[in-house]
Amino acid sequence: MKATVYVRLKAEVLDPQGEAVRRALAHMGVDGVRGVRVGKLIELDIEAADVDAARAMLKRAADELLANPVMEDYEVVVGSSA
Amino acid sequence: MKATVYVRLKAEVLDPQGEAVRRALAHMGVDGVRGVRVGKLIELDIEAADVDAARAMLKRAADELLANPVMEDYEVVVGSSA
Structure with missing residues (x-):
């Protein structure tokens, strides 16, 4: 079974990597x-x-390893590739 | 306008980070x-x-900055959040 976990910084957390990308794109025109x-x-x-079993497994993986719950939110999608 | 670029390693490229995650999950049970x-x-x-203009802009950003075309594929989605 295929599954995807999307991990994003919480909206209130600054993203210096994203800001660096924004500046680099501006420099590129x-x-x-x-x-x-x-x-x-x-x-x-x-x-x-x-x-359901897949979602429970992935929730545990995300809570304990894949995401940092202090700074990040995650979304689990089972059975999709994008 | 919101847009998302998904960058994935090409299927034939080894992913040591992914393998480390797989092992860590196994150790966690x-x-x-x-x-x-x-x-x-x-x-x-x-x-x-x-x-169309957004897609053209994002294609250039992905080709020249966001993805490494030798090792990675990308997908551009305009107007979606996931």
Whole structure:
């Protein structure tokens, strides 16, 4: 079963990497970029009895390893590739 | 206008970061994870005349800055948040 965990910085957390990308794009002449936020995309191939079991497994993985709950939010999508 | 660029390692490129995540999950007792790939999720707030202009801008940003075309593929989604 395919699953994806999207990890994003919380809205109130500054993103220096995103800001660096925004500036680099402006220097390249890519105009009109007002803001950039960089997150993670974690794609997993898992064995689970059903979608509920998969979601429970992925919630534990995200809470304990993939995301930092102080600074990041995450979203779990089971069975999708994007 | 909101846009997202998803950057993934090409299928034939080894992903040591993903493999480290897979092993860490196994050590935590999260069983059944066969494979993990880690990519990037770049969310942009852009000003563009229309969706075509936004896509052209984002294609240039991805080709020249956000993705490494030798090792990575990217996907551009305009107007979506996930």
